[in-house]
Amino acid sequence: xxxxxxxxxxxxxxxxxxxxxxxxRVVGAGAEVEVALLHVAETGARELAAYDxxxxxGPWPLPKKxxxxxxxxxxxxxxxxxxxxxxxxxxxxxxPGTKITHEVAQGRPEEQIIAAAQRxxxxxxxxxxxxxxxxxxxxxxxxxxxARFVVDHSPVPVLLVRSSRTVP
Amino acid sequence: xxxxxxxxxxxxxxxxxxxxxxxxFFVGLTxxxxxxxxxxxxxALAGTAARLSAxxxxxxxxxxxxxxxxVAALLSNDAAALVLTPVVYVLVAxxxxxxxxxxxxxxxxxxxASIALPVSNPVNVxxxxxxxxxxxxxVPVLLPAAAASVLALFGCLFVIYRQQLSARAPLVPxxxxxxxxxxxxxxxxxxxxxxxxxxAVASALDVPLGPTMAAVWLLLLGVEWTSRRxxxxxxxxxxxxxxxVASMGILVDGLSSAGITAWLAQLVLGQVRDSPAAVMxxxxxxxxxxxxxxxxxxxxxxxxxxxxxAGLSAASAHAAAIGTIIGADLGPxxxxxxxxxxxxxxxxxxxxxxxxxxxxxIRIGLIVTPVTILAALGVALxxxxxx
Numbered sequence: 001x002x003x004x005x006x007x008x009x010x011x012x013x014x015x016x017x018x019x020x021x022x023x024x025r026v027v028g029a030g031a032e033v034e035v036a037l038l039h040v041a042e043t044g045a046r047e048l049a050a051y052d053x054x055x056x057x058g059p060w061p062l063p064k065k066x067x068x069x070x071x072x073x074x075x076x077x078x079x080x081x082x083x084x085x086x087x088x089x090x091x092x093x094x095x096p097g098t099k100i101t102h103e104v105a106q107g108r109p110e111e112q113i114i115a116a117a118q119r120x121x122x123x124x125x126x127x128x129x130x131x132x133x134x135x136x137x138x139x140x141x142x143x144x145x146x147a148r149f150v151v152d153h154s155p156v157p158v159l160l161v162r163s164s165r166t167v168p
Numbered sequence: 169x170x171x172x173x174x175x176x177x178x179x180x181x182x183x184x185x186x187x188x189x190x191x192x193f194f195v196g197l198t199x200x201x202x203x204x205x206x207x208x209x210x211x212a213l214a215g216t217a218a219r220l221s222a223x224x225x226x227x228x229x230x231x232x233x234x235x236x237x238x239v240a241a242l243l244s245n246d247a248a249a250l251v252l253t254p255v256v257y258v259l260v261a262x263x264x265x266x267x268x269x270x271x272x273x274x275x276x277x278x279x280x281a282s283i284a285l286p287v288s289n290p291v292n293v294x295x296x297x298x299x300x301x302x303x304x305x306x307v308p309v310l311l312p313a314a315a316a317s318v319l320a321l322f323g324c325l326f327v328i329y330r331q332q333l334s335a336r337a338p339l340v341p342x343x344x345x346x347x348x349x350x351x352x353x354x355x356x357x358x359x360x361x362x363x364x365x366x367x368a369v370a371s372a373l374d375v376p377l378g379p380t381m382a383a384v385w386l387l388l389l390g391v392e393w394t395s396r397r398x399x400x401x402x403x404x405x406x407x408x409x410x411x412x413v414a415s416m417g418i419l420v421d422g423l424s425s426a427g428i429t430a431w432l433a434q435l436v437l438g439q440v441r442d443s444p445a446a447v448m449x450x451x452x453x454x455x456x457x458x459x460x461x462x463x464x465x466x467x468x469x470x471x472x473x474x475x476x477x478a479g480l481s482a483a484s485a486h487a488a489a490i491g492t493i494i495g496a497d498l499g500p501x502x503x504x505x506x507x508x509x510x511x512x513x514x515x516x517x518x519x520x521x522x523x524x525x526x527x528x529x530i531r532i533g534l535i536v537t538p539v540t541i542l543a544a545l546g547v548a549l550x551x552x553x554x555x
Contacts, residue, residue, distance in 0.1 A: 015335075015338070016335075042266060044268060045266070045268035045270075045271045045272075046257065046267070071254055071258060072254060072257055072258065074258075075257060075258040075261035075262070078261065078262070079261035079262060079263075079339070082262075082264060082339050083264045083339060086264075086338065086339060144331075
């Protein structure tokens with residue numbers, strides 16, 4: 001079995017800055033690989049921000065829905081582009097000469113990660129598990145629902161990178 | 169109601185006229201909020217919140233809650249939820265943070281802070297107007313209660329989202345994108361200050377709130393006109409609210425002639441009418457439940473009328489006004505199954521094929537609503553009940 005060549009790195013917002021180094025440790029410095037960075041924008045918050053007014057706020061004059069949606073989408077796109085650019089820089093530094101591509105998806109992160117792994121024919125998925133809370137013991141709550149879903153459903157090997165942070 | 173013979177046509181006219189204070193208040197409030205929105209005040213406030221956060225998600229959440237509380241207290245809960253939420257969303261996206269905790273903070277703080285002042289929630293004016301309680305006399309009790317419920321809300325969100333809030337923001341937005349105060353016309357900023365002070369003085373002197381609010385709106389509109397002429401100065405004024413309030417007045421009069429509000433009063437207040445503390449607790453929970461069965465505005469109308477018809481003593485009426493305001497302002501977020509409007513909201517989202525994180529919204533509401541009600545009620549019982 002040949003070593004994985006194409007890595008999908010899922011960025012869900014809680015990544016540790018040490019993620020690129022962790023990838024290098026697994027891949028090996030100087031290895032010829034491709035890295036696809038995936039940013040998933042969760043749509044729930046945007047729907048909440050754009051639609052909360054519609055019915056819950058009663059007969060108050062409503063702001064123009066299309067205008068608000070446009071503003072929020074624009075902000076999402078800007079944020080996603082800036083995030084991907086900043087990770088791109090870190091990965092380019094850790095893995096010089098590697099081909100790095102960007103993917104943006106919308107929806108539930110866990111589903112979008114699996115879909116992207118299939119779509120891109122990735123050889124492995126890399127994502128950060130959420131930081132530990134409380135005593136660092138293995139158990140049902142040791143990883144979050146996104147990581148658990150990806151581990152359960154991924155068609156390819158998954159590398160879970162544990163953050164060095166702990167949350168009290 | 170008119171067709172069913174419960175309310176005569178002339179009675180309907182006098183019902184609407186009897187609500188002149190509330191009607192004028194709504195026109196003034198929605199108009200003033202629209203001037204504030206056009207002036208860029210919300211962007212400026214959010215920018216200040218961003219600067220104070222210094223890239224720490226925890227501090228950003230605290231600043232968003234504080235900004236939302238100020239907007240809700242001075243310009244009403246709906247203005248905070250409708251106008252500030254998208255502004256905060258854009259801001260949070262610039263930090264590269266997941267916006268859900270901050271969007272929820274805006275939505276919930278809009279209601280949590282809305283018990284603070286008479287202007288903070290249309291419900292407050294409806295209730296004090298109907299019960300004949302001076303709106304200003306409620307402030308010394310409800311302002312500290314609002315502070316307690318806002319702090320309780322922040323505590324809940326802080327604990328629930330502690331993981332997401334623990335990392336630093338991945339992006340640092342350009343400082344120029346924060347400083348939006350320069351865009352707000354100076355004279356208008358002064359006018360907002362004058363308006364807040366004038367409103368405080370007028371309500372302390374028990375001048376009716378409707379004409380005061382309308383005057384404040386005209387002042388702001390006048391100053392806006394001199395600094396930069398808005399293309400459509402009357403945009404954003406809640407004319408539909410007028411129809412709504414007028415029809416609620418007629419509806420409640422009809423329910424009252426049918427004996428329904430008196431029955432409701434007997435049901436809720438039957439055993440406790442002589443103890444202000446018990447009246448406050450019972451009205452708060454009953455109004456919270458009522459707000460989840462219908463919407464909170466109709467619930468406040470019907471409920472205030474029911475309490476009014478019970479003929480309570482002055483101390484009990486005061487306690488009932490406080491309890492009803494707490495219940496009807498803070499209650500509606502409890503359950504989307506109970507609140508018809510929120511249920512419709514979810515149905516609408518599903519029809520559009522959107523994957524809204526339904527559970528995260530319900531879960532937070534289930535936790536936040538009882539906690540904020542208990543916090544506000546605790547403070548109100550300490551400060552608002554004569555002993």
